[in-house]
Amino acid sequence: MPEKRLQRLRDRAVQMDSHPTALRATRWLRSQLPGDSRFGDALSTAGQDGPQLIGRRVSELQPGRASAAHELGLGALQLWQGLSEASGRGRGSEDVTLLFADLVGFSSWALEAGDEACVELLRAVGADADAAIRRAGGVVVKRLGDGLMAAFEDTGQAANAVFDLRRRLAAIEVDGYRPRMRFGIHCGRPRRLGGDYFGVDVNTAARIMAAADADELLVSERACGQLDGERFALGKPKRLKAPGAPADLRVVAVASRT
Secondary structure, eight states: OHHHHHHHHHHHHHHHHTOHHHHHHHHHHHHHSSSOTTTTSTTTTOSSSHHHHHHHHHHHTOOSSOOHHHHHHHHHHHHHHHHHHHTTSSOTTSOEEEEEEEESSHHHHHHHHOHHHHHHHHHHHHHHHHHHHHHTTOEEEEEETTEEEEEESSHHHHHHHHHHHHHHHTTOOBTTBOOOEEEEEEEEOOEEETTEEESHHHHHHHHHHHTOOTTOEEEEHHHHTTSOTTTEEEOOOEEOOOTTSOTTOEEEEEEEOO
């Protein structure tokens, strides 16, 4: 008898947990909370911060049905995420400087060099890139094959990382290949999901990098306003036409004075 009563209670709890009214109420509540109301999907839990790490575990525990309790759990993490962004631990709607960089001529060299040499080179470049970005106060957001995306608080930090990395790369040679990179910097207010950024500002930074030559740093005219003219030499602004970038985008070639 106790087992049957317990089973009835369980069945009743499941029924209430999956009731459409309860689901509507919890989803409405989440829509009113700070943070991403869709927190819990693969994009929003891709980072390494506390909310993202726990969010992945909670998502993995989701039952094979809609669950109000599960929504409430994600709502609590959503609130945590939102408060973290509001207090400055996340980027939120604050200005972020984005740096894109990739190796020039790597793909053609890799076809002849083979996997072992490629891995050796990428490890060496990756270690130097990590060190330069961390030293400048930035963080690597993600790696993109033979390139990367990083985020900084301001353009000066990003430019410092670029010229530090260029100096470090000069000491690397693998199977006759000396790595050379091109760089693009832009600042804006990209949308943050998990540990990644999305939006027009991200696309713009990537397009700026794609327009740069080997060893060249191109910076959007907007981001150049944060650079110290005594430390950096600024070229003449020129218009850059690129799919996915603003029609009025202007970029500047930047060099170090030191």
